[in-house]
Amino acid sequence: PEKVRANDYNPNVMAPVEQRLLHTSLLTEGYTQPVGVAQAGQGYSVVDGYHRMQLGKHKPRLRERLKGYLPVVLVHQESGGDAERRAATVRHNRARGQNAVTAMSDLVRDLARLGWEDGRIAKELGMDAGEVLRLKQISGLAELFGDETFSQAWTVE
Template identity: 55%
Template sequence: MQAPEWTNQHPVNAVRWVPVELVRANDYNPNSVAKPEMDLLRRSIEADGYTQPIVVWECDGGYEVIDGFHRHLVGKEMGLSHLPVVVVNRESTDRNDRIASTIRHNRARGKHRISSMSDIVVELSRRNWNDEKIARELGMDADEVLRLKQISGLAELFESEDFSEAWEPGDNEA
């Protein structure tokens, strides 16, 4: 029985098992998982196997994790030879797109460390993404982007912003 044609556009329809050494973690994932949840993830994979593939981007002769960082980590720690992956966004190769995809996957499901999210907003700003694009691609509103920029404390991120001039004590004294 052949799958309907519309299923071919979804990565989950093309899970493949790839050698674990070809799958590498990204260096921008702001998610953190506490030890009890990591232990439970390990137990889940041991008891039930992989029930969700690791979402990856194909690049540099291997695969970079977009979603499933902790599933990837557990599989490596367990000494598995292969991991289940699905490849997304084959046509895009830009790091900005990979970062945005990771954040979309993570934010749809959980929480992030604030400092790591601030670092990501800083990186995307430095890579010429404006605030509107950052907000749209990462599922934020303008105020959240601004707050994350403020956390970084980098003046360069605000050089294009309009601010009122500072006042000195006594300026308004009659």
């Protein structure tokens, strides 16, 4: 478990009641889904299963049951970059219907900063162009559209 670390961009949030339910489930049924990880330097970064990882690493009864191990699966990565790991996390969360708007907006902003065009963001995250635009607007118009040219309709005389 020491080589597995949380990512700093997880866009899904779990309420305390659901965390307790997940903890009970892991104690009762075990890990029915491993933690999805990607190679990151000398260790592994969580792509899917952040909350399962946190509970497995920090809850004594679970840690004892796992004998100090954490069930993981290494995800296939084409290029292995940070942006690809972020996109994979979003795909997993969206497939389950879990994501937080503000965190998702921050993720879209970060991918744009990393040089991804809107079309690629939409394709990789399973969005349409309108959703990418709305999420960009949430995280800041000035920053994300600062280099865009505007028509004269925006000019006030």
